[in-house]
Amino acid sequence: MKKFLITVLLVFSLLLNIIHIASADEKKAQKKKAQKTQSSDKIEKMEKQIQDLQNQYLKMKKELEDLKKQKGKKPVPGEIPAPTTSPLPIASPSLQETPPAQDDEALLKQLQKEMGEEEEGEAAPRPTGRQTGNVFNPDISINADMVWRINHNKNIEGGSPFNLREVEIGFQGNIDPWSRFDAFIGLHKHGDHTEVHVEEAYTTFYRIPLGLQLKTGKFFTAFGKDNTMHQHDRPYVDKPLFVKNYLGHEGMGGTGMSASAMIPLGKVYGEAILETMNDENSSSFTGGKSGKVLYNGHVRLYSDLNDSSNIELGYSHLRGFNDKAATRLTQIQGIDLTYRWKPLRRGKYHSFLLRGEYLWSDRENPDRQVRTNGYYAFGQYQLNRNWYVGARYDYSEFPDLINTHENAISGMLTYYPTEFSYMRLQYKKTDRNFAYPITEWLFQMNFLLGPHGAHKF
Amino acid sequence: MIMRMKRNISMKSFNLFIALMFVLLFAITGITSAHAKIYVVTTTPDLADIAGNIGGDKVKVVSIAKGFQDPHFVEAKPSHMLKLRKADLYLVAGLDLEIGWSPVLERGARNPRIMKGASGYIDCSSGIRPVEVPSTRIDRSMGDVHPLGNPHYLTDPNNAIIVAKNIAKAFKKKDPANAGYYNKRLKAYVKKLIRAQIGWLKAMRPYKGLKVVTYHKNWSYLSKRFGLKVIGYVEPKPGIAPSPAHISKLIKAMKAHNVKILIRAPYFESKIPDMICRQTGARQVVLPLMPGAVKGADNYIDMFNIIISRLTNAARAVGAGR
Structure with a gap:
């Protein structure tokens, strides 16, 4: 608990620092503003010039019209003659109110012709870029995730330095007007063979009354924030310790059903999710031996603080049996809090994210109740268009053990050449009260091939 | 015994939690405020301005992106979903301009009126002659290329006329009773656009x-x-x-x-x-x-x-x- 407090303090001081930096930026911006007042004078001048131009143009137009009146209905060269049948108000008191529109269009065409580089032809049919037979294929994407372990402590279990951690193939698309299908197949190396693993494969029904959405199939449990992320979306190389210890090395997921509802509370966005799924998890539950299902509930509230920053709070409650006979319950609860800052004007170049998740587990064992917990705090700052720097502190106990815990401190630097690839270096030091500490340097490379998918928020 | 009691308490709290969630779920999701005006959400502020000029006081227009933002990289914030949830019409620029964020909002808004394929989803690029449409096979080695052509078509004021006509058509379909009103406003706005463009072309002629x-x-x-x-x-x-x-x-x-x-x-x-x-x-x-x-x-x-x-x-x- 003490450590938790320390982390919170650390995180707050980090936040203060960031705010300080931001305010310094503002000061700079103010200075610039002072310079800009001069240029706003210039703008005013320009606006005046435009107005003068417009007035000039209107005058010319009136003259032209007067000329026309004198010459009768002789067409002016370069202009399409007005159809004689149209009742054109010739003697208009105000030019702006009732101008002969036909003349405007003709003049516009003439000017456009003069300025344009070439004569425009017919609108070309838009190429689809695909053969017609492929049009209804789903969006296919491939993600390769590689992790190079630069050095590792000889005290711990080995593991090769070069690791193609995962190749994930995604298939996504609409099935019909009512539903959509998302599947992610992961290929992992396990020892000397490769395992094919259905990470997620679910159908979502979007058009259900009351704005409900139903999901059926296999999916990640909506427990907190980190657990629902695909590996390549994580802003760090590894998973936070408590996710591994309580929710599993692959994260928690299962086959089942999920219903979600949007709860609009004025300017606050709320969402409630209820899920039930097979007991496929063996970290906190029985891994299918109980033959029962797990229940999970998740509520989240999101609010914009202003245009640039927002805050999100979530609560999750997961419940299932931890023994074959299905008599003893495990309940895991979690709170997650996220703060995001991304200035709209300079959002391409700077952003900041602060996230904390806290989890506590109540496990009924034959002899007693085991209460354990874990948490992490993570912050990330975007330095410029391509570079991100981040840090994370982890603390985790274990679901079935008392007085056993580990904690880790990590720092990472990420380079995104484009949004389709990144490289990340992470330092991680793990201290454990039951074994030797581990110091790791990890280098991750991630490549995404495929269509431009929309970014989840 | 104590354990059993504890378990009962925690069971109770979980049941309470679920019950509460159901109450929230059914009580609040059903409520949709009735509004007399057509509620129009646009992806970008240029579309919002054109829509406002045609819709006048018969519509309420909101843009998701701000004018000083990069329209390719708008975040799909849940607060945008709240806006879109109530929308009668959703105007998008199209040509994949919003591909990085709009699909998430469309699904998250849970509003069948404006989902792709529904009558309230209006792609304003219809009828635009796109430039820089790739004529050869493209891939990402060419950067973030747009397979449908350059999506920044409103930097040509002539395209604003096409967009204005598309929007008027959508309004008239949604609200036929006021078709005359929209027609009148469209005519006036197009006239204004034409006159303005003449001025701009003349200014640029030298x-x-x-x-x-x-x-x-x-x-x-x-x-x-x-x-x-x-x-x-x-x-x-x-x-x-x-x-x-x-x-x-x-x-x-x-x-x-x-x-x-x-x-x-x-x-x-x-x-x-x-x-x-x-x-x-x-x-x-x-x-x-x-x-x-x-x-x-x-x-x-x-x-x-x-x-x-x-x-x-x-x-x-x-x-x-x-």
Whole structure:
């Protein structure tokens, strides 16, 4: 608990620092503003010039019209003659109110012709870029995730330095007007063979009354924030310790059903999710031996603080049996809090994210109740268009053990050449009260091939 | 015994939690406020301005993106979903401009009226002649290329007329009782756009063939309409951050072609353009890409007034023109 407090303090001081930096930026911006007042004078001048131009143009137009009146209905060269049948108000008191529109269009065409580089032809049919037979294929994407372990402590279990951690193939698309299908197949190396693993494969029904959405199939449990992320979306190389210890090395997921509802509370966005799924998890539950299902509930509230920053709070409650006979319950609860800052004007170049998740587990064992917990705090700052720097502190106990815990401190630097690839270096030091500490340097490379998918928020 | 009690308590709290969630679920999701006006949500502020001009007081228009934002990279925030949830019509620019964020909002809004394929989903690019449509097979080695062509088509004021007509059509379909009202407003607005464009074309006439460099491919339509010659881009490829090698090449090209104008949308950084301008003696012109992007550009026509005045002033200052 003490450590938790320390982390919170650390995180707050980090936040203060960031705010300080931001305010310094503002000061700079103010200075610039002072310079800009001069240029706003210039703008005013320009606006005046435009107005003068417009007035000039209107005058010319009136003259032209007067000329026309004198010459009768002789067409002016370069202009399409007005159809004689149209009742054109010739003697208009105000030019702006009732101008002969036909003349405007003709003049516009003439000017456009003069300025344009070439004569425009017919609108070309838009190429689809695909053969017609492929049009209804789903969006296919491939993600390769590689992790190079630069050095590792000889005290711990080995593991090769070069690791193609995962190749994930995604298939996504609409099935019909009512539903959509998302599947992610992961290929992992396990020892000397490769395992094919259905990470997620679910159908979502979007058009259900009351704005409900139903999901059926296999999916990640909506427990907190980190657990629902695909590996390549994580802003760090590894998973936070408590996710591994309580929710599993692959994260928690299962086959089942999920219903979600949007709860609009004025300017606050709320969402409630209820899920039930097979007991496929063996970290906190029985891994299918109980033959029962797990229940999970998740509520989240999101609010914009202003245009640039927002805050999100979530609560999750997961419940299932931890023994074959299905008599003893495990309940895991979690709170997650996220703060995001991304200035709209300079959002391409700077952003900041602060996230904390806290989890506590109540496990009924034959002899007693085991209460354990874990948490992490993570912050990330975007330095410029391509570079991100981040840090994370982890603390985790274990679901079935008392007085056993580990904690880790990590720092990472990420380079995104484009949004389709990144490289990340992470330092991680793990201290454990039951074994030797581990110091790791990890280098991750991630490549995404495929269509431009929309970014989840 | 104690354990059993504890378990009962925790069971109770979980059941309470579930019950509460159900109550929230059914009590609140059903409520949708009835509004007399057509509630229109647009992805970008230029569409919002045009829609407001046609809809008048029969519509309420809200834009998701702000004018000074990069329209490619808007975050799919849940607060945007709240806006979209109540929408009767959703106007998108199309040509994949919003592909990085709009699909998430469309699904998250849970509003069947505006989902793709529904009558409330209006792609405003219908009838636009896109430029830079790839004629060969494309892939990402060419940067963030748009398979359907350049999506910044509203930098040609002539396309605003097409968009205005598309929007009026959507309004008339949604609200046939007021078709006459929309028709009248469309006519008046198109007339205004035509007159304004005549003024802009005349103002730019002396500078036909003006050579420019732009940061991103934001200004292809503008260049085509107003006779600008784009010699190069600060980005080596669309969506790719500038590299030193590319910049030095660009500077050489600018010197060789005697390019004295560099155009940048306000959401791009100014450090590299500043450096390029220092080395080439070019002037940097910040042009609003959408209404609200710079001060004074509150609507589409005012925005274009600023575009043309800044361009002509810069051109005059560098001694271009006949």
